Amino acid sequence: MFTKYKLLFLLPGLLVLMAIILFPLGFTIRVSFSSWDVIQPGLDWIGGNNYARMIADSRFWEALQRLSFISVASVLAQYVLGFSLALMVWNQVRMKRFIRVLFLIPMMTTPVIMSVIWRTVFHESLGPANDLMNLIGIGPVAWLSTETMALVSVLIVEIWQWTPFMFLLLLAGLLSLPKEPFLAAAIDGAGPIRTFFNVTFPMMSAISVGAIIIRLIEASKIMDTVYVLTSGGPGSATETSSYYIYIRGLRDFQIGYSAALSITYLVIMIIALTVIAKVLSRLVTEK
Amino acid sequence: MKKTTLSLAVTSAILFSSSAMADYSRFGVENDIPGTCSFTEMDKKDYSGTTLNIITHAVPVIGEPTALHAQQFEDLTGAKVNVVHVPFGDLFQRIMIPFQTKQNAYDVLFYGSLWSGDFQKFLAEVPESYRNSSGMADVTRNYIDVATWEDRMIQYPVDGDRHYLKYRLDIFNDASAQAKFMEETGRALTIPETWEEYNEVAAVFSGWDWDGDGNPNYGSAEVVARDNLMFSAFISRVAPYAKHPDVKGGFFFDLETMEPQVNNPGWVKGLELFVDAKKTWAPGGSNYGLGDEIFSFGGGETLMSYSWDDAFIQAMQADSPIRNKVAAAPLPGAGQVWNRDTGSWDTFETPNRAPYITWGWTAAVSEMSKNKDAAFDYLCFFSNETNTQSDLQIGRFGVNPYRTAHFEKSLWVDEMGWDEAVADSYIDTLSGMDTNTNRVFDLRVPGVGQFMTSMATGVAAAIAGQKTAQEAMDGVAAEWEQIVDRIGKDRVREAYSVVVALEDNER
Numbered sequence: 089m090f091t092k093y094k095l096l097f098l099l100p101g102l103l104v105l106m107a108i109i110l111f112p113l114g115f116t117i118r119v120s121f122s123s124w125d126v127i128q129p130g131l132d133w134i135g136g137n138n139y140a141r142m143i144a145d146s147r148f149w150e151a152l153q154r155l156s157f158i159s160v161a162s163v164l165a166q167y168v169l170g171f172s173l174a175l176m177v178w179n180q181v182r183m184k185r186f187i188r189v190l191f192l193i194p195m196m197t198t199p200v201i202m203s204v205i206w207r208t209v210f211h212e213s214l215g216p217a218n219d220l221m222n223l224i225g226i227g228p229v230a231w232l233s234t235e236t237m238a239l240v241s242v243l244i245v246e247i248w249q250w251t252p253f254m255f256l257l258l259l260a261g262l263l264s265l266p267k268e269p270f271l272a273a274a275i276d277g278a279g280p281i282r283t284f285f286n287v288t289f290p291m292m293s294a295i296s297v298g299a300i301i302i303r304l305i306e307a308s309k310i311m312d313t314v315y316v317l318t319s320g321g322p323g324s325a326t327e328t329s330s331y332y333i334y335i336r337g338l339r340d341f342q343i344g345y346s347a348a349l350s351i352t353y354l355v356i357m358i359i360a361l362t363v364i365a366k367v368l369s370r371l372v373t374e375k
Numbered sequence: 376m377k378k379t380t381l382s383l384a385v386t387s388a389i390l391f392s393s394s395a396m397a398d399y400s401r402f403g404v405e406n407d408i409p410g411t412c413s414f415t416e417m418d419k420k421d422y423s424g425t426t427l428n429i430i431t432h433a434v435p436v437i438g439e440p441t442a443l444h445a446q447q448f449e450d451l452t453g454a455k456v457n458v459v460h461v462p463f464g465d466l467f468q469r470i471m472i473p474f475q476t477k478q479n480a481y482d483v484l485f486y487g488s489l490w491s492g493d494f495q496k497f498l499a500e501v502p503e504s505y506r507n508s509s510g511m512a513d514v515t516r517n518y519i520d521v522a523t524w525e526d527r528m529i530q531y532p533v534d535g536d537r538h539y540l541k542y543r544l545d546i547f548n549d550a551s552a553q554a555k556f557m558e559e560t561g562r563a564l565t566i567p568e569t570w571e572e573y574n575e576v577a578a579v580f581s582g583w584d585w586d587g588d589g590n591p592n593y594g595s596a597e598v599v600a601r602d603n604l605m606f607s608a609f610i611s612r613v614a615p616y617a618k619h620p621d622v623k624g625g626f627f628f629d630l631e632t633m634e635p636q637v638n639n640p641g642w643v644k645g646l647e648l649f650v651d652a653k654k655t656w657a658p659g660g661s662n663y664g665l666g667d668e669i670f671s672f673g674g675g676e677t678l679m680s681y682s683w684d685d686a687f688i689q690a691m692q693a694d695s696p697i698r699n700k701v702a703a704a705p706l707p708g709a710g711q712v713w714n715r716d717t718g719s720w721d722t723f724e725t726p727n728r729a730p731y732i733t734w735g736w737t738a739a740v741s742e743m744s745k746n747k748d749a750a751f752d753y754l755c756f757f758s759n760e761t762n763t764q765s766d767l768q769i770g771r772f773g774v775n776p777y778r779t780a781h782f783e784k785s786l787w788v789d790e791m792g793w794d795e796a797v798a799d800s801y802i803d804t805l806s807g808m809d810t811n812t813n814r815v816f817d818l819r820v821p822g823v824g825q826f827m828t829s830m831a832t833g834v835a836a837a838i839a840g841q842k843t844a845q846e847a848m849d850g851v852a853a854e855w856e857q858i859v860d861r862i863g864k865d866r867v868r869e870a871y872s873v874v875v876a877l878e879d880n881e882r
Binding site: 123125126127129130147210211212213218228230231232233235318319320321322323324325335338339340341342 | 464465467468471475476493591600601602603657658659660661662664676821822824825828832835836838839840841861862863866
């Protein structure tokens with residue numbers, strides 16, 4: 089009786105959970121088995137037709153591969169840069185507080201607004217990026233109109249915007265480290281590089297894994313930067329999964345098909361990120 | 376009796392005089408032009424207790440005049456008007472979802488007229504009293520056609536859009552520029568009559584400082600960004616090669632078989648020339664959206680451009696460095712046109728022109744609206760003679776000429792300070808499109824978004840060098856067949872027949 093009474097307290101939370109997570113998820117799964125589009129509104133039943141179509145949709149799979157590259161490359165770069173900046177601020181440097189706030193500005197700005205500003209920066213005849221290139225003797229760069237450079241431009245914006253997040257988490261980790269191992273290393277005569285690889289880095293591995301996983305989850309949803317900066321172009325050189333799903337769902341109004349793409353994308357992401365998290369955790373544990 | 380008559384006459388005179396002299400200066404209106412839905416007429420209406428919900432585009436393009444005239448309508452009639460502004464990318468689904476789920480979310484809708492094939496069954500017919508209104512009587516044929524679905528007028532004309540050529544008159548008239556062009560091409564510099572000529576002129580004037588401002592200039596600015604209205608630019612380029620004046624029954628599809636025509640040699644030729652024009656674009660020009668194109672031509676960077684009115688109006692603004700140095704002309708044509716009936720190219724001595732009456736802003740009242748009278752009155756007021764004349768003069772409003780009165784030279788010369796030559800070229804070009812019998816209209820069929828996305832993706836792949844023109848358009852045709860199969864061949868054909876009837880001048 090007492091147990092049942094206690095369970096009642098869980099009910100409000102469970103109801104909220106169902107309303108905001110389970111119902112939309114269940115509804116999306118149901119929609120993915122329908123042909124809901126501009127002609128056929130509502131939930132008819134077409135079995136797995138949308139999923140069969142998706143398997144043959146090379147544009148979706150190419151977008152997924154591109155997304156994987158953008159996510160992994162940008163998060164790795166953010167990690168290396170974020171860690172470097174955190175180490176710099178963690179050690180005694182002048183104007184430490186000012187620099188900390190300065191580093192956080194990109195993260196606090198709205199991605200869409202920043203993408204608009206970056207698009208102006210990368211404007212090939214009027215933007216300052218090419219003025220800078222000219223100053224240092226490199227000719228104008230086709231930032232957004234060649235496939236490789238468009239991809240690089242998206243990576244630059246992603247790295248610029250989200251490195252501060254990495255920095256913040258890793259700095260918090262560094263500040264929480266105990267002092268004794270560093271004292272011991274100093275007594276043993278370890279230099280800064282050895283101390284970093286043998287003391288700092290191993291002790292930071294758990295928080296590093298957490299930060300990388302959080303960022304990978306976020307990076308895998310990249311949409312606004314691509315939308316504003318390149319619209320997926322040139323051709324489809326920067327089209328990511330979420331942008332492709334957006335086009336199919338909201339531009340083409342293929343609600344059923346885009347639901348199937350979304351569910352597939354969600355499943356792939358859950359599996360991939362779970363595997364990555366397990367592998368990274370195992371590496372940390374072995375250390 | 377005499378006294379009574381006199382007193383009635385005086386009272387009438389006072390009433391008449393107060394009505395005629397009504398002061399609307401608080402709305403910025405100096406002279407209220409008489410008409411069915413003038414300020415004076417709306418002032419007589421009482422919609423107290425009525426709430427109108429309006430969905431429109433984001434500010435400023437069409438969104439700003441929607442809000443401005445909503446506020447005026449509220450003040451005049453006592454109605455409460457809620458205006459929801461939505462970015463273009465979201466507008467379709469924000470209108471469609473309430474329609475599909477049978478929610479009476481909006482009374483009045485502003486949207487792109489290319490979606491009328493999707494929306495038409497949810498829209499209320501414009502009542503006869505409005506079809507006979509003073510403002511409607513003056514709307515040109517093109518925009519009555521665009522607003523009409525079969526025999527029903529389901530949209531209220533509020534804007535007139537078309538693609539046309541804009542060029543730098545000062546450079547075309549410059550002797551040294553003419554000499555340079557002659558030296559490089561062996562022919563005189565003329566306004567391009569075909570797209571081949573357009574590319575040729577653009578190529579000669581690319582990459583050097585022809586206006587002497589110290590910065591390099593370029594030949595052409597075009598809307599090329601894949602998901603930023605590029606499909607419209609592409610249709611403008613393709614139309615004269617694939618829209619044969621003697622071939623009836625469809626430009627996008629063969630109406631009889633519903634076989635896509637987008638990979639026929641005419642379309643492929645148009646794409647090849649589009650790709651060829653890359654060398655005439657400013658750095659980054661292959662990523663230009665509409666805003667970039669407006670800025671590039673309107674800012675004096677490029678010699679020529681073609682799209683909606685905006686770049687021209689930008690160039691003619693009072694603070695523009697190229698004010699009165701630009702002119703308008705019909706879109707270039709084609710010397711050879713693909714004839715799909717005979718499966719061969721036909722040669723035209725006078726280049727074939729196929730004006731693209733590209734989609735523009737339109738407005739409609741939802742069939743589910745419970746306030747249709749107020750909703751139609753709002754649209755009639757929005758587009759009354761006074762408001763339209765004022766809105767036309769504000770470039771950012773996105774309202775372009777669509778009435779005969781808008782082609783009166785005095786409006787542009789006296790009111791807006793344009794040179795006569797500029798005004799003449801503008802008026803002749805725009806009004807000339809109304810009389811052409813080889814017009815191309817948008818593919819206003821259910822699922823038009825899917826067709827246009829597919830086309831833009833194929834064209835973008837060709838421009839990026841990922842596919843040849845033929846491969847790209849073959850891919851588009853294959854995808855169009857799948858879309859037709861999904862939506863239903865008969866359903867698409869039924870809607871497309873309405874478009875073809877316009878193109879074949881059967882209405």
